[in-house]
Amino acid sequence: MLSEAIEQIPVLLEAVDQIEREAGLSQEYAEEAAQAATVLSSASIPVREVLELGSGGGHNAVHLKAHFALTLVDLCEQMLEVSRVLNPECEHHQGDMRTLLLDRSFDGASTMRWIT
Numbered sequence: 001m002l003s004e005a006i007e008q009i010p011v012l013l014e015a016v017d018q019i020e021r022e023a024g025l026s027q028e029y030a031e032e033a034a035q036a037a038t039v040l041s042s043a044s045i046p047v048r049e050v051l052e053l054g055s056g057g058g059h060n061a062v063h064l065k066a067h068f069a070l071t072l073v074d075l076c077e078q079m080l081e082v083s084r085v086l087n088p089e090c091e092h093h094q095g096d097m098r099t100l101l102l103d104r105s106f107d108g109a110s111t112m113r114w115i116t
Helices: 002-023 025-041 077-086
Strands: 049-053 069-074 091-094 108-111
Touching: 025 108, 069 077, 077 091
Parallel strands: 049 069, 049 108, 069 091
Antiparallel strands: none
């Protein structure tokens, strides 16, 4: 059953991508990521290691990972599963951003509009 579910991931990602394109979200993710990259790059220190809180399915990370080494955190394991497919080179952690301890430091942090 797990192998069948794994085989369906590319199909599901394509469906999500199609929905996002039709809704204009792909462009929105790119614009949000560009804004975050600008802010992070303007820091008074060089920013390379970035913690993204509430990373969801990793759609912003798709754009940010070209500029930064990302560690992605989300409460929802299913969203992280999508992100792991899109961003296999990024580090992923499931947990609550208010209590998760990673025992390391970062040059910068980012969170997007999905935090409620």
